[in-house]
Amino acid sequence: MSTLTPTARVILGLVASGPRTGYDVKRIADSSTRFFWGASYGQIYPELRRLEGEGLIESSEEPRGRVRRRVYRITPAGTRAVREWLLDTETAFEIRDEGLLRLFFGDLLEPEDVLELVRRRRTWFELTAVYFREIGDELDVQDDEVLRYGIELMEWNATWFARLEKRLSQG
Amino acid sequence: MSTLTPTARVILGLVASGPRTGYDVKRIADSSTRFFWGASYGQIYPELRRLEGEGLIESSEEPRGRVRRRVYRITPAGTRAVREWLLDTETAFEIRDEGLLRLFFGDLLEPEDVLELVRRRRTWFELTAVYFREIGDELDVQDDEVLRYGIELMEWNATWFARLEKRLSQG
DNA sequence: CAATGCATGTAATAGGTTACATGATTTC
DNA sequence: GAAATCATGTAACCTATTACATGCATTG
Numbered sequence: 001m002s003t004l005t006p007t008a009r010v011i012l013g014l015v016a017s018g019p020r021t022g023y024d025v026k027r028i029a030d031s032s033t034r035f036f037w038g039a040s041y042g043q044i045y046p047e048l049r050r051l052e053g054e055g056l057i058e059s060s061e062e063p064r065g066r067v068r069r070r071v072y073r074i075t076p077a078g079t080r081a082v083r084e085w086l087l088d089t090e091t092a093f094e095i096r097d098e099g100l101l102r103l104f105f106g107d108l109l110e111p112e113d114v115l116e117l118v119r120r121r122r123t124w125f126e127l128t129a130v131y132f133r134e135i136g137d138e139l140d141v142q143d144d145e146v147l148r149y150g151i152e153l154m155e156w157n158a159t160w161f162a163r164l165e166k167r168l169s170q171g
Numbered sequence: 172m173s174t175l176t177p178t179a180r181v182i183l184g185l186v187a188s189g190p191r192t193g194y195d196v197k198r199i200a201d202s203s204t205r206f207f208w209g210a211s212y213g214q215i216y217p218e219l220r221r222l223e224g225e226g227l228i229e230s231s232e233e234p235r236g237r238v239r240r241r242v243y244r245i246t247p248a249g250t251r252a253v254r255e256w257l258l259d260t261e262t263a264f265e266i267r268d269e270g271l272l273r274l275f276f277g278d279l280l281e282p283e284d285v286l287e288l289v290r291r292r293r294t295w296f297e298l299t300a301v302y303f304r305e306i307g308d309e310l311d312v313q314d315d316e317v318l319r320y321g322i323e324l325m326e327w328n329a330t331w332f333a334r335l336e337k338r339l340s341q342g
Numbered sequence: 343c344a345a346t347g348c349a350t351g352t353a354a355t356a357g358g359t360t361a362c363a364t365g366a367t368t369t370c
Numbered sequence: 371g372a373a374a375t376c377a378t379g380t381a382a383c384c385t386a387t388t389a390c391a392t393g394c395a396t397t398g
Contacts, residue, residue, distance in 0.1 A: 005357065006269065013276040023377050033275060036268045040359055045379055067366050067377060085273075086280055086288070091295055092269040097207045098177060099264065102257050104204060104317045105184040109257055117257070124262055145335060146275045156327050164316060176385065194349050211387055216351055238349060238394050 006092065007043050008051065009085055015048075015057050016074045016082045022048055031135070035150055048072055056081050099124075115168050122161035129154035177263065178214050179222065180256055186219075186228050187245040187253045193219055202306070206321055219243055227252050270295075286339050293332035300325035 004012065010033055014025050022045050029039045051057045056078035062071045074082070099121045106114045132151040136144070175183065181204055185196050193215050200210045222228045227249035233242045245253070270292045277285045303322040307315070 006267070006272075007358075009269075010272065013272070013279070016279055017276070021377070022379085023375095027376090033272060036266045036271045036275075038358095041379075042359060042361095042381095043357080064376080065367070069377065082276070082279055086276060087284060089291060090269075091292070092267065093295075094267040095207045096177070096263065096265040096267070098180075099262050100207045100317055100320065101177075101181065101184070101204060103320075104207075105188070105253070105257060106316070108184070108187055108253055113258060120260060121262070124264075145277070146271060149271065149274075149331065152331065153327075156324075160320065160323065178386075192349070193351090194347095198348090209386090212351075213353095213387060213389095214385080235348080236395065240349065 004081070004085070005047075006037060007039050008047050009082075010037050010039055011044060011047050012051060012056060012074075012078060012082055012085075015051075015072050016079060019071050019073045021069055021071055031139075032146075036146075051078070111168070115165065118161055118165050118168060122158055122165055125154050125158035125161060129158060175252070175256070176218075177208060178210050179218050180253075181208050181210055182215060182218050183222060183227060183245075183249060183253055183256075186222075186243050187250060190242050190244045192240055192242055202310075203317075207317075222249070282339070286336065289332055289336050289339060293329055293336055296325050296329035296332060300329060 010029060011025055014020055014028055014033075020028070022041070025044050025048070026039065026041060029037075033039070048057065048059070052059055052072070054077075055075055057072045058075050059070050059072045061068065063069050099117070102117055103114070103121075106117075109117070129151055132147065132154055136147050136151065181200060182196055185191055185199055185204075191199070193212070196215050196219070197210065197212060200208075204210075219228065219230070223230055223243070225248075226246060228243045229246050230241050230243045232239065234240050270288070273288055274285070274292075277288070280288070300322055303318065303325055307318050307322065
């Protein structure tokens with residue numbers, strides 16, 4: 001049983017959700033999983049071939065006119081692999097947040113600079129929350145738990161930094 | 172002006188906070204910035220030499236007994252570089268969350284499996300929140316905004332997944 | 343005297359992005 | 371007929387982790 005990379009699992013999951021071209025995978029990932037696990041072309045096309053080599057997906061040429069086009073579909077072995085991964089207990093959770101890093105080194109700055117940093121951060125989270133809401137309205141996916149999580153996480157962050165802002169400006 | 176990698180900035184920030192050996196940097200990063208930006212030995216030692224080569228830090232041999240030991244200190248140019256970075260507006264924010272990815276592909280699972288997944292996630296966040304609190308108690312850093320953020324973020328997540336759990340089990 | 347901690351380092355490998363090249367089709 | 375979208379791909383590069391090697395000092 002080969003161990004798949006996280007990106008391979010994203011790709012496998014997307015193909016398991018329906019027949020996809022490499023281009024499809026990129027497009028869908030960019031508008032959904034991107035926020036918690038992205039994928040670039042440099043990964044997608046080689047990985048699709050690798051997954052096919054391992055028998056987890058299979059493909060057929062389905063050109064549109066004269067545009068060559070390869071559609072991938074999940075195999076029974078692929079379905080088993082996806083389910084196995086989804087039921088696995090291992091949990092990778094990682095935040096890479098440069099703003100938080102800056103706050104951590106706040107002692108190296110003047111108090112007013114820290115305040116400005118916090119203010120910018122609050123604004124950024126507010127804007128991102130709005131942006132996520134717009135995605136939901138456009139795609140009309142009110143029942144998407146993950147998108148809901150994203151929106152509420154951004155809102156929580158905006159609130160947290162607004163509170164810190166108040167504390168710092170009064171403190 | 173060379174552009175520093177995020178890890179280089181973490182290292183630079185830690186050296187700016189006080190004289191450090193490579194070992195110090197690793198130890199401190201592991202107990203603090205690790206949760207939002209880690210650093211491994213494979214990065215630290217070469218990066219310290221690179222930063223010294225650029226004149227942002229300088230070092231001196233300060234052996235303890237017969238154990239060779241090189242202590243790095245920030246230079247004026249290094250101080251300028253750190254401040255410049257801290258005041259920069261660019262914000263890298265990234266979450267890599269496999270649990271969320273699993274939830275996203277929930278349609279590929281039976282509802283009871285999704286419920287179990289959500290339950291495990293809730294538990295994990297609860298435990299992590301407790302763990303973060305313990306770090307705060309041990310280090311006695313009640314005024315550390317970043318640690319506070321970590322604790323509250325874990326608690327918010329625990330609550331969010333508890334709510335989802337309820338929603339799913341009631342249908 | 344064993345285990346743990348302090349201390350430095352590197353080679354191999356993994357994982358991923360960026361930037362580019364190519365060309366058809368559809369939409370405005 | 372220009373621009374956007376669909377579609378596939380790769381070479382070069384960057385960043386980072388893992389696993390290992392080495393050895394002294396301190397603590398129980």
